[in-house]
Amino acid sequence: MSALLEARGVSKAYPFRGRSVDILSGVDFSARAGQLTAIVGHSGTGKSTLLHILGLLTTPDLGGVVVDGTDTAGLGDGRLADLRREKLGFVFQSYNLLPQHSALRNTLIPSVRRGKEAQDRARLLLERVGLGERVDHRPAQLSGGEQQRVALARALVNDPPVILADEPTGNLDGESERRLLALLLELAREGRAVVVVTHNPAVSEAADRVYRIADGRMQGPDEQRAEGPDERRAAGPDEQRAAGPRLRKEDSR
């Protein structure tokens, strides 16, 4: 199975009071097309740090990240930005919407498409995340969960093969959480590599693979699903991406 996103031997330290504090040391990670991959761990263990490194927002001190076959080591700022735009959709822990713009425009901003085509796609995505009625609302006029979904629509606007989401269910109630989880799984089943950082057991249980971070080290992945090549699900008509395998849930551990 192809790894759309891979990290090899990633280390990151932050300077703190003149000392260097290791957050990640020699972490390996990979996320495959068609799968929901979860990263779990206690607070402060470096999950967001790793996700930012995977999202090409922070450069690791050691090691490298490969995105859809492109080794990002040594790439310039501009090329990294292009990769972020085309290959990666990032949903931030604190959404990071632009406060002065409507949900629609927030979704539209990174779009590489222009004009009506871009508008139509943005509207479609907002409908898909259940915000068809909220397109003209500004972030301040939306609930946390709604902002989260706008952020997800924005992450999807250029149809990237990789989606990275930091605590996507952090602020959601049970029902919204279930719907978002279903949506994330659906996005994975359309052939994307979906990576979520989560504290939420429901999310990690539903994930195909789970990585655990503790003391700067990576454990896992735990394969939670048996791969059933004969149970492939066809790609949707508008999503021609290679469909990932359909996976049966086994007993959670």
Add this chain to the structure above:
Amino acid sequence: MSLWSLALANVWSLRRRLVGLIVLVSAAVAVCLGAFAITGQAQSVTTNDVRESTANRSLTIDRPEEGSGNPLLTARSVKELGRLPRVESVQYRLQASFGLVTADGNGPLLYATTYRSALPPPVVKSVRKDLFPLREGEVVLPSRSQGFDLGAYLGEKVTATTTRFVREGEGTGVDEPVTVAGIYDATWQLDNPDAAYAADATVVKWAAARSGQPAKNYLDTVGYDQLTVVAQRESDVPELLRQVQDRHYTATTLRQVLHALPGILELIRVAGQALLAVLGVLAFVGTVTVTGALARQRAQEVGVLKAVGFRTRFVLGLLVAEMSLVAAVAAVLGVVLGVGLAGAGAAGLRTLPEVRPYVEQALPLPSVSVLVSLAAATVVVVAAGALAPARRAARMSPTQAMKDW
């Protein structure tokens, strides 16, 4: 989204926070433009009326010193010089002094002066529309002379006391009634400040009486005080000057004589230029401050834009484009305000008689080149002011800018 559509959307949604900058910059533009429009018009009035049209193409020849052997400025000289190549016209000036006596008593000593169509004085008030040529017995007085305010005598009969030759070194006064047909701006210095314009025949009569020569052939025996030779083009002047000097006339070019605007307009012009510099700096500093503050407030936004895949150059371009849009709005606003201001300023200045002929058009409109360059300068100044803070903001790494976790 494309850079300009996002910039437009940002400016629109941030409009409340940009109002201050827009007001500052548009006020700066308006004040400069107002000053430029008024002085520009005044300048073009003098330029069109005098400088470009004739004065800059003119030579003046003064009456030779007695015993110098140089030729007199007679009617024949006028003909001779008129036949030189590239001469458009030859105009003469004759002056004769007289004492002005009004109903209020003795006035200044003035010089009756013939009128030259190439160098018309700026008439402020007159009894009729087409004042020149003057009729015999009419004079046009300066608005002020030797401490006398003469503007009030328009249309009135006054007395001119001229001198009649008795014998060498002795004369006798002769009173003659004249009508004040017009008043001209006393700052006009071309025929010296005490010139009073009168009909040719009147001036010849007075000059002849003073010298004891018969008026009939005065112009052949004594001649004019000054001739003005107008060349067809400004570039012909040096060659013409040489030819005239070859004929032993003492000629000078007029070019340097006419630079001065009335004091108040000169003041406005200098003030306008000084303001331009001050306000330019103000607009620049204002933009730096506003952009800097906005960029700090919007660091998060910069981080987000970079995080979702915009290049540093795009973000930098976006911030500068936003400020350029602000500047463009301010420039347009400033132009409208500036034209209004110029109109109001000109209306105010029209109440001052000495400035009036220079600001006669209802609305002094600045020239297109002034408009365009001022608008362009506004955008450039503002964009330049935005550049440094924008660059600082755009260079941050996305994570650093967002402080997401």
